[in-house]
Amino acid sequence: MNLRIPMKLLIIIPAYNEETSLSGVIWDLRKNAPPADILVVNDGSRDATGRIAREMDVKLLDLPFNLGIGGAMQAGYRYAQRNSYEIAVQFDGDGQHVAGEIKKLLQPLATGAADIVVGSRFLTRGNYRVSALRGLGIWIFSFILSRLLGTAVTDSTSGFRAANRLVIEFFSRMYPDDYPEVEALVLLNKVNLRMIEVAVTMRERTGGRSSITAVRSVYYMTKVMLAILIDLMKKVR
Amino acid sequence: MDLLKILSIIVSASVLIFVVELIRRGRLKEKYALLWLLAGGILLILSASRDLLEYLSRFVGIYYPPSLLFLLAFLFLLLITLHFSVVISGLSEKNKKLAQEIALLRQEIQEVPNRKVKKQKKS
Numbered sequence: 039m040n041l042r043i044p045m046k047l048l049i050i051i052p053a054y055n056e057e058t059s060l061s062g063v064i065w066d067l068r069k070n071a072p073p074a075d076i077l078v079v080n081d082g083s084r085d086a087t088g089r090i091a092r093e094m095d096v097k098l099l100d101l102p103f104n105l106g107i108g109g110a111m112q113a114g115y116r117y118a119q120r121n122s123y124e125i126a127v128q129f130d131g132d133g134q135h136v137a138g139e140i141k142k143l144l145q146p147l148a149t150g151a152a153d154i155v156v157g158s159r160f161l162t163r164g165n166y167r168v169s170a171l172r173g174l175g176i177w178i179f180s181f182i183l184s185r186l187l188g189t190a191v192t193d194s195t196s197g198f199r200a201a202n203r204l205v206i207e208f209f210s211r212m213y214p215d216d217y218p219e220v221e222a223l224v225l226l227n228k229v230n231l232r233m234i235e236v237a238v239t240m241r242e243r244t245g246g247r248s249s250i251t252a253v254r255s256v257y258y259m260t261k262v263m264l265a266i267l268i269d270l271m272k273k274v275r
Numbered sequence: 276m277d278l279l280k281i282l283s284i285i286v287s288a289s290v291l292i293f294v295v296e297l298i299r300r301g302r303l304k305e306k307y308a309l310l311w312l313l314a315g316g317i318l319l320i321l322s323a324s325r326d327l328l329e330y331l332s333r334f335v336g337i338y339y340p341p342s343l344l345f346l347l348a349f350l351f352l353l354l355i356t357l358h359f360s361v362v363i364s365g366l367s368e369k370n371k372k373l374a375q376e377i378a379l380l381r382q383e384i385q386e387v388p389n390r391k392v393k394k395q396k397k398s
Contacts (some may be wrong), residue, residue, distance in 0.1 A: 098385070099378040099381075101375070101377075101378045102377050103374060105374055109371045109374065112375065113375040
């Protein structure tokens with residue numbers, strides 16, 4: 039018989055070449071996160087990421103080749119959708135997110151204040167350092183997105199999020215490829231799913247490098263703006 | 276018959292023959308050949324009939340009729356490449372879905388022995 043007790047919470051870790059940090063991230067989650075299933079989405083890594091996930095006995099989606107963060111994340115959401123999880127948490131594999139902060143994300147979902155909760159580094163004045171150029175980029179983004187979405191967005195590229203069932207259903211149907219963190223917010227807004235930010239602390243990353251370097255910030259911003267513009271025109275089911 | 280006319284007839288006719296041959300051998304799907312056939316056919320008709328080419332040129336205001344051939348050929352190529360971009364986008368979306376599906380199925384297969392072991396331990 040295929041009778042299963044439906045687990046409420048799934049933590050999705052998209053991982054591309056994260057062998058140095060992944061086991062630490064999983065330990066942190068087991069120790070400090072609320073009870074949850076942990077799912078690693080191995081996005082065609084060329085290092086030991088998949089093996090580490092297997093050894094640590096977490097659930098593993100092994101993509102046959104690299105899809106990029108958007109495709110990997112959506113695979114995780116589709117897993118959550120099929121296995122009837124009620125809440126999915128996105129958690130980076132590079133060690134910059136703090137497992138103990140997850141409960142802060144779950145609070146607004148529990149009260150029904152929002153459908154997706156984004157953990158923001160910049161909501162309170164912390165000591166999180168960013169380069170001047172990146173700081174400016176983040177500020178311009180925040181300004182435009184806040185206007186566009188009608189709610190405060192201070193950390194639009196944050197990949198530390200918790201989503202309820204409605205968002206899980208939506209993301210498993212449609213998830214952006216190119217700049218998924220930012221674009222996802224625009225798409226959710228189009229289907230009237232509510233987003234809210236909560237202040238969290240993050241660590242300096244223990245492994246890997248940001249996909250956004252300071253030099254490329256301007257180029258990156260222009261492209262994201264374009265992507266947002268297209269998202270605004272897109273038909274959404 | 277001037278050289279240009281002969282040349283353009285040969286070119287458009289060979290495009291047409293080549294495309295038909297590719298379809299016959301199953302190397303080209305009809306779905307993707309439609310635009311090629313249309314392009315070859317229209318260019319062949321216009322190459323063969325000087326009167327029609329001149330009439331159409333005058334109609335749209337082109338003074339040198341053969342440049343209408345170039346214009347049409349260019350527009351068809353534009354259309355065909357756009358069609359390809361649309362097809363590729365569809366394929367990459369399907370490709371992504373397949374990769375995700377493979378990963379989800381692999382995970383399900385992994386779960387099967389686990390479940391059996393748990394049941395045996397219980398009993």
